Every structure is written in C-alpha cells, then in structure tokens.
Amino acid sequence: xxxxxxxxxxxxxSTIPDDLCPIATKPTPxxxxxxxxxxxxxxxxxxxxxxxxxxxxxxxxxxxxxxxxDFNLKTCxxxxxxxxxxxxxxxxxxxxAA
Amino acid sequence: MSAxxxxxxxxxxxxxxxxxxxxxxxxxxxxxAVYPITPQSSLVEYLAKFIADGRLGAxxxxxxxxxxxxxxxxxxxxxxxxxxxxxxxxxxxxMFEPYLRTPGxxxxxxMTIVTRDTLTPQSVWGGHQDAMSVREVGWVQMYCExxxxxxxxxxxxxxxxxxxxxxxxxxxxxxxxxxxxxAARCELPDQGEVNAFLGEKDVNWHVALDPQRPMAVDPxxxxxxxxxPATFVRYRKGQCGGMQNSLKVITEVHEEWGRxxxxxxxxxxxxxxxxxxxxxIVTIGxxxxxxxxxxxxxxxxxxxxxxxxxxxYRPFPAQALLTALADVKAxxxxxxxxxxxxxxxxxxxxxxxxxxxxxxxxxxxxxxxxLAGADLTVGHFERVIGRTKELARDGLAAETVWLNEKD
Numbered sequence: 001x002x003x004x005x006x007x008x009x010x011x012x013x014s015t016i017p018d019d020l021c022p023i024a025t026k027p028t029p030x031x032x033x034x035x036x037x038x039x040x041x042x043x044x045x046x047x048x049x050x051x052x053x054x055x056x057x058x059x060x061x062x063x064x065x066x067x068x069x070d071f072n073l074k075t076c077x078x079x080x081x082x083x084x085x086x087x088x089x090x091x092x093x094x095x096x097a098a
Numbered sequence: 099m100s101a102x103x104x105x106x107x108x109x110x111x112x113x114x115x116x117x118x119x120x121x122x123x124x125x126x127x128x129x130x131a132v133y134p135i136t137p138q139s140s141l142v143e144y145l146a147k148f149i150a151d152g153r154l155g156a157x158x159x160x161x162x163x164x165x166x167x168x169x170x171x172x173x174x175x176x177x178x179x180x181x182x183x184x185x186x187x188x189x190x191x192x193m194f195e196p197y198l199r200t201p202g203x204x205x206x207x208x209m210t211i212v213t214r215d216t217l218t219p220q221s222v223w224g225g226h227q228d229a230m231s232v233r234e235v236g237w238v239q240m241y242c243e244x245x246x247x248x249x250x251x252x253x254x255x256x257x258x259x260x261x262x263x264x265x266x267x268x269x270x271x272x273x274x275x276x277x278x279x280x281a282a283r284c285e286l287p288d289q290g291e292v293n294a295f296l297g298e299k300d301v302n303w304h305v306a307l308d309p310q311r312p313m314a315v316d317p318x319x320x321x322x323x324x325x326x327p328a329t330f331v332r333y334r335k336g337q338c339g340g341m342q343n344s345l346k347v348i349t350e351v352h353e354e355w356g357r358x359x360x361x362x363x364x365x366x367x368x369x370x371x372x373x374x375x376x377x378x379i380v381t382i383g384x385x386x387x388x389x390x391x392x393x394x395x396x397x398x399x400x401x402x403x404x405x406x407x408x409x410x411y412r413p414f415p416a417q418a419l420l421t422a423l424a425d426v427k428a429x430x431x432x433x434x435x436x437x438x439x440x441x442x443x444x445x446x447x448x449x450x451x452x453x454x455x456x457x458x459x460x461x462x463x464x465x466x467x468x469l470a471g472a473d474l475t476v477g478h479f480e481r482v483i484g485r486t487k488e489l490a491r492d493g494l495a496a497e498t499v500w501l502n503e504k505d
Binding site: 007008010011013016017018019020021022023024025 | 202203204303304305306309310311312313314315316317319329333335336339340
C-alpha cells in the first residue's frame with residue numbers, strides 16, 4: 001500500500017510565509033505499527049475463522065489467511081480489542097521486543 | 099462624523115445591534131453561525147431576518163452552543179467563506195476552546211462582542227468584563243463609542259482581518275445595553291461603495307480545506323528533543339508579528355474609510371481637547387460620550403483637562419497612547435471591568451505599562467465604574483476629573499476608586 005497515492009498533487013506552499021499558519025504538505029511515512037507496544041499473536045490451532053477480530057479491528061489490519069486470520073503489523077496499533085473480543089481466546093497480546 | 103450625507107447613502111434610526119447586522123449584510127458575509135444570548139440576541143435576530151428576507155445571501159446555522167458556533171465558522175473560513183458571529187458573557191466563555199485556535203490558524207473571522215459583565219454575581223447587564231477576559235489570546239479588539247461607529251467598524255473589521263499582513267480574527271466590541279439597545283441616527287453606506295472598499299474576499303489563500311489543494315491543517319508539532327518547539331516558536335512569533343502589523347493596517351483602513359465615506363473615526367486612540375491639557379482622563383467604549391460632556395463642562399469652567407479614548411485595545415496602541423499623554427502631569431483611567439489580580443482596571447494596567455517609556459513618571463489612578471449595567475454619568479466623570487486634578491497637583495495616587503459603589 002503506498003502512502004503517497006492521492007487524487008491531487010500536494011499543495012505547493014512555497015509562496016506562503018512559513019510563520020503564518022501551521023500546515024503540512026508532505027505525507028508522513030509513519031504508520032501505527034511504528035509506535036505499537038503490544039502485538040497480537042494468533043494461536044492457529046484455536047482460530048475457527050469466525051471473523052470477530054476482523055469485524056472489531058478499528059484500523060482494519062486483520063488479514064484473511066487460508067485457515068486462520070492474521071494481522072498486518074505495519075498498521076496494527078496494538079490496541080488489543082481483537083484479543084478481548086475473540087470468542088475462542090485465540091489471540092494473545094505480547095510485548096514488543098525492546 | 100460627517101455633516102453632509104453621501105450620495106446614495108441612506109439614513110436610518112437603529113440601535114447598535116441592528117447597526118452591526120446592517121454592516122454584516124453590507125459586507126456580503128457568506129456564513130453566519132449563531133447562538134442567542136443576552137444582550138446579543140436581537141443582533142442575530144436581525145441577521146436571521148435579513149437572510150430570510152433575501153437581503154443577505156448567507157447561510158445561517160443555528161447550532162447547539164457557542165463552541166460549535168466558532169467550530170462551524172472555522173470550517174467555513176477554511177473553505178473560503180467570509181464569516182460572522184456575535185456573542186458575549188457566558189457564551190463567549192463556552193466558545194473559548196475554538197476561540198483560542200482561531201488566531202493561530204490565522205483565520206480572518208469577525209465577531210461582535212456585545213459586552214456584558216461576567217458571572218458571578220448573576221448579571222445579564224453591560225460591562226466589559228467578558229471581552230477583557232479574552233484580551234490576551236490573539237484576537238484584535240476594537241471598542242466602539244457610538245451606533246454609527248459600530249456599523250462602520252464592523253465593515254472595516256473585514257478589511258483589517260483579511261489584510262495579508264494581518265490575517266487575524268477581529269472582535270468588534272460594543273457596550274451591552276447602552277449601544278446594543280440605544281437607538282441613534284445612523285448612515286447606511288451604499289452597497290456598491292462598500293463592495294469597492296472591501297474588494298474581493300481572499301480568506302483561505304494560506305490554509306484551506308480544499309480537495310484541490312490537499313494539506314494537513316494544524317498538525318501536531320513534536321516535543322522537546324526534536325524540531326517541534328522551534329516550529330512552534332516560529333508560528334507564535336509570526337502571530338505576534340501579525341498583531342503588531344495590524345496597528346498600521348487599522349490606521350490605514352480607518353483613513354481610507356474616512357476618504358471614501360466622509361466619517362473619520364480615530365483608529366487607535368482619540369485625543370479630545372488635549373491641547374494644553376495639564377491632566378487627562380482615559381476612557382474606552384460608550385462611556386466616552388458622557389466623559390466628553392464632562393470634559394466640555396470642565397473646560398468651560400477653565401479647567402485644563404483633556405480626554406484620550408482607546409479604540410483599539412488589542413494590539414495595545416502603546417506608542418499612540420504615550421504620544422497622546424506625553425505632556426500631562428497626571429491621568430486617570432476609567433475601566434468598565436476589573437483586573438482581579440491587580441485590584442485595578444485592565445486598561446489602567448496597560449496604560450501605565452505604555453507610559454513606562456515616558457521620560458518622567460506620570461502619576462496615574464484607576465477608576466472602575468459602569469459594572470453590571472450601571473450608568474456612567476457626567477457626574478461620575480466630574481468626580482474623576484476632580485480627583486485627577488488633585489493627583490496632578492500633589493502626585494499622590496490613591497487606591498482604585500469604585501465609581502458605582504454607592505449609586
């Protein structure tokens with residue numbers, strides 16, 4: 001997924017004084033995964049593919065695999081809603097390595 | 099004030115609230131968001147009527163509270179609209195969060211404050227406490243003396259706010275009760291001449307909600323250890339620069355208004371009968387009429403007293419006040435509000451600060467009156483003049499005098 005893809009080119013602010021109004025005209029490459037402190041891990045033996053995690057994920061980072069659901073860790077912010085909602089208790093939140 | 103009516107102008111009799119509504123109509127405002135509150139309510143009723151009658155082609159949004167009033171207008175302004183609202187007292191307090199953000203976004207909104215004393219004790223009556231309470235957050239503030247000045251200043255406010263060297267929101271303040279409901283002769287300028295005076299609006303050239311100019315508006319600046327604080331300082335300094343630039347722009351716009359419409363209002367401070375004045379009183383807002391009468395009577399008795407009225411209060415016209423008061427032996431400042439931590443009036447504080455740059459110290463005293471709608475009469479100003487005369491003689495300033503303590 002490209003973060004710079006957009007309908008119009010970014011606004012050229014070079015003629016506007018840089019002490020007037022705080023605006024940003026360059027997209028930031030930072031994604032939620034860059035500041036996550038806990039990551040979800042699926043126990044594939046327990047996952048029944050009910051899609052409750054997919055439904056609840058606030059950033060739509062749940063990815064469908066052949067026999068289980070997994071997470072796109074670039075966009076997962078580690079909120080743990082999936083782990084709380086999973087009826088099979090198949091998702092564990094583990095701390096990111098320091 | 100002009101003696102001769104300009105061609106195509108119209109004479110009406112109206113109160114200050116209606117005069118402000120006429121100005122908004124003449125300024126071709128695109129978006130009005132309002133929530134009624136005493137003594138501002140009739141102003142927005144006039145606006146609603148002008149829009150319903152088709153006189154003003156603006157969208158009017160009746161929102162659920164003042165916080166939304168200003169939030170709606172910020173969005174409208176970012177989308178390119180000329181915007182207006184009016185509020186006061188508790189409404190202004192409820193508006194405070196978006197009120198803080200407006201000058202930082204450099205949005206040229208115009209808002210009338212129909213001034214009112216703040217709670218508590220419970221009061222719905224006039225006073226400057228509401229406007230004075232928001233004096234330090236970056237809005238330009240101008241205080242009007244007459245109904246005609248309300249109309250003229252509200253139109254001028256758009257030209258000042260939208261000037262590229264300023265780009266700041268403007269509060270036009272008029273006294274609740276006295277100007278809001280006091281009817282007077284008022285000259286309505288011609289629509290075509292107002293259009294020519296204001297020119298094309300250009301309010302979102304620097305920041306916009308516009309799909310064809312994609313940008314993030316007001317992104318978070320980073321914290322300590324990165325470039326964030328320096329970025330923050332750059333914008334803060336720019337905002338302060340815009341405020342200082344506005345002193346010149348306010349003066350130029352008032353001069354242009356005078357040339358085009360024949361009414362010359364003092365832009366920053368007005369010196370009244372200051373020729374040869376040995377002492378002076380300093381006023382702000384609608385109290386100035388009675389104060390001028392008192393000065394006239396004192397002059398007729400041979401007293402060497404003059405008056406300086408402050409119209410533009412933020413940015414504070416320090417240099418103009420210093421020049422106006424340079425030669426007096428003492429001055430008394432009459433406030434219609436209080437500065438709680440200083441036990442005096444806020445205008446007094448500012449005046450004393452401005453006079454710090456005078457070659458020698460000039461004794462000054464603070465008078466507070468007209469709170470909670472109390473009338474400031476010629477008699478009150480006679481007391482102020484008498485006490486300031488004593489001060490000019492002995493140089494012994496006393497504690498703040500509360501003018502309406504007994505009457």
